[in-house]
Amino acid sequence: MENQPKEAFNEIVDHLQDYVETQKEIIKLQTVKHGSFAAGNIAAVMLLAMFLIVTYLFLNVALALYIANATNLFKAFLWVGLGNLLVAILVYLLRNTLVVRPIQNIIIKLTTE
Numbered sequence: 001m002e003n004q005p006k007e008a009f010n011e012i013v014d015h016l017q018d019y020v021e022t023q024k025e026i027i028k029l030q031t032v033k034h035g036s037f038a039a040g041n042i043a044a045v046m047l048l049a050m051f052l053i054v055t056y057l058f059l060n061v062a063l064a065l066y067i068a069n070a071t072n073l074f075k076a077f078l079w080v081g082l083g084n085l086l087v088a089i090l091v092y093l094l095r096n097t098l099v100v101r102p103i104q105n106i107i108i109k110l111t112t113e
Helices: 003-068 073-093 095-111
Strands: none
Touching (some): 003 073, 003 095, 073 095
């Protein structure tokens, strides 16, 4: 009679230990899942950024050469450079709206799934 509560308690402890181990394994697997997803997204964004930078460079050179038909080559590249500087200043001034908040929202969305 005295062993029944003790056995029941031991059985509950065993179940709790199994539960804790299962939860640890689930957390580990979820961490690996989110980590691999993040690494894949980072690689894709970096690859896309590389292609966009090259495309942007070629478009700027093409625009400068097109403008050079109306003026000289130096002035054409100067105008394109000043246009790029203006875009860079605007992006810097609007960085919170255009870059920081959207990235924060994406990270929060991905981590709370």
